[in-house]
Amino acid sequence: xxKGLKIFAILLAAFIALQFWKPEEIEYSIPxxxxxxxxxxxxxxxxxxxxxxxxxxxxxxxxDKITPANFIVASHITDGRKALNFSDWDKLExxxxxxxxFYAFNKILSGEMPIKSYAALHxxxxxxxxSISVLKNYLTTIAVRKPNQEVPxxxxxxxxxxxxxxxxxxxxxxKPTLNNISYIPxxxxxxAVSTSDRxxxxxxxxxxxxxxxxxxxxxxxxxxxxxxxxLAKTAWKQKTEVDGTISAGAFIQVEFMIxxxxxxxxxxxxxxxxxxxxxxKPYGDSANFDQECISCHNPVKNNDYVFTAPLxxxxxxxxxxxxxx
Amino acid sequence: MKLLHTIIIIxxxxxxxCGRNKENLNEKASVSTLDKLSENPLLLSxxxxxxxPSKATMSTLYGNKIAFQHAKTKADSSYPEGAxxxxxxxxxxADSLWYGANIPDQIISIEKxxxxxxxxxxxxxxxxxxxKKVSSNNQNARIALIISKRIAVTP
Numbered sequence: 353x354x355k356g357l358k359i360f361a362i363l364l365a366a367f368i369a370l371q372f373w374k375p376e377e378i379e380y381s382i383p384x385x386x387x388x389x390x391x392x393x394x395x396x397x398x399x400x401x402x403x404x405x406x407x408x409x410x411x412x413x414x415x416d417k418i419t420p421a422n423f424i425v426a427s428h429i430t431d432g433r434k435a436l437n438f439s440d441w442d443k444l445e446x447x448x449x450x451x452x453x454f455y456a457f458n459k460i461l462s463g464e465m466p467i468k469s470y471a472a473l474h475x476x477x478x479x480x481x482x483s484i485s486v487l488k489n490y491l492t493t494i495a496v497r498k499p500n501q502e503v504p505x506x507x508x509x510x511x512x513x514x515x516x517x518x519x520x521x522x523x524x525x526x527k528p529t530l531n532n533i534s535y536i537p538x539x540x541x542x543x544a545v546s547t548s549d550r551x552x553x554x555x556x557x558x559x560x561x562x563x564x565x566x567x568x569x570x571x572x573x574x575x576x577x578x579x580x581x582x583l584a585k586t587a588w589k590q591k592t593e594v595d596g597t598i599s600a601g602a603f604i605q606v607e608f609m610i611x612x613x614x615x616x617x618x619x620x621x622x623x624x625x626x627x628x629x630x631x632x633k634p635y636g637d638s639a640n641f642d643q644e645c646i647s648c649h650n651p652v653k654n655n656d657y658v659f660t661a662p663l664x665x666x667x668x669x670x671x672x673x674x675x676x677x
Numbered sequence: 678m679k680l681l682h683t684i685i686i687i688x689x690x691x692x693x694x695c696g697r698n699k700e701n702l703n704e705k706a707s708v709s710t711l712d713k714l715s716e717n718p719l720l721l722s723x724x725x726x727x728x729x730p731s732k733a734t735m736s737t738l739y740g741n742k743i744a745f746q747h748a749k750t751k752a753d754s755s756y757p758e759g760a761x762x763x764x765x766x767x768x769x770x771a772d773s774l775w776y777g778a779n780i781p782d783q784i785i786s787i788e789k790x791x792x793x794x795x796x797x798x799x800x801x802x803x804x805x806x807x808x809k810k811v812s813s814n815n816q817n818a819r820i821a822l823i824i825s826k827r828i829a830v831t832p
Binding site for chain 1: 707717722726728729769774776780830832
């Protein structure tokens with residue numbers, strides 16, 4: 353019994369001593385204004401569920417201030433602000449604000465946010481079904497094209513003419529990305545793995561797959577994808593025609609995922625690259641810009657980081673009608 | 678009792694292991710062997726794609742080698758003999774992985790435009806499940822629309 357008491361006393365002393373060891377002071381409570389142009393109801397939800405880690409306003413619980421919890425909380429907040437800081441809202445252009453909200457909402461839907469270990473101790477950060485539907489309804493109103501709704505036909509004079517002034521003739525002059533990936537001009541000759549209608553930001557995409565990718569789909573070997581797979585997601589602006597249909601307008605960007613489990617081990621087995629605009633400007637400010645790609649693709653890590661569910665591309669082995677019977 | 682716990686834990690580990698290797702195919706949006714088509718248009722070259730918001734459909738225009746080569750190099754509708762175009766139309770569904778996107782659901786129609794020696798190309802419409810040839814009362818307008826589509830531009 354005495355021995356037990358002794359151990360307890362030592363532990364207590366160690367715990368008290370630990371309290372003098374604190375994480376580097378971070379800015380906790382600069383008030384964050386409500387997000388401009390966002391309804392009060394939505395602001396309240398974001399403030400309650402997101403602001404503690406994603407703004408300069410933090411409401412710490414008493415246990416968050418105790419060592420070692422304070423270290424964990426400080427790292428959550430530092431990482432959270434780096435990913436998204438609502439205190440910088442006004443610095444963003446409107447389309448970027450909207451994209452940020454769609455991105456954040458999809459992180460919530462996928463269950464990635466709020467982080468489970470954080471939500472376990474801070475249950476009011478969790479979003480209930482009502483909050484989720486409030487956010488969803490709001491996002492529907494800010495989508496570039498309203499889902500499930502007719503588009504007013506464009507007047508003939510307003511139909512945007514898509515003219516490419518100077519088609520690039522020498523692709524070897526296109527700059528590689530900062531993570532050392534060279535442009536792959538051949539993707540237009542590949543097969544379409546799928547298509548996507550991004551009404552949230554008014555773009556439309558064809559996802560191309562190279563021969564290895566198509567073979568992997570035909571052979572049901574897409575999780576993980578084999579080395580040598582390349583997927584190219586090409587985005588165009590949605591362009592409204594006189595009959596109210598939408599066709600591919602101006603080129604926005606092309607993004608590549610290049611599978612090589614060994615070479616790209618540090619980036620989840622994929623090389624990530626994106627070229628933007630008609631001059632094919634490589635995306636990214638530093639060599640580790642691909643962390644941004646990975647964090648967006650993280651919710652689909654169980655699909656080998658690939659969002660697209662490919663169309664089945666082999667007619668001989670495949671028979672959906674028998675399967676459903 | 679302890680044994681039971683161990684068995685349950687092992688089962689959970691095994692089952693979650695299987696879950697990870699599940700392939701992620703959009704089977705419903707694909708062409709099947711029962712479809713009465715002479716080839717799988719999804720294996721041809723994609724030229725462009727379009728969306729019809731009022732019908733909640735999306736279509737991809739595919740071409741065989743001759744048609745794709747023409748679409749890539751000439752911005753006109755005079756496809757040469759031997760060129761084949763397919764306009765594949767899917768019903769859209771919400772992307773379960775991204776709120777803000779629609780992806781292909783089931784194929785509702787496939788239209789084939791085949792350029793022969795005749796001035797008017799041959800038109801076939803496939804519909805139903807499985808897809809089979811059906812008659813069209815709108816043939817000329819559909820041909821005109823399909824051949825008016827230009828390749829989606831990339832630099």
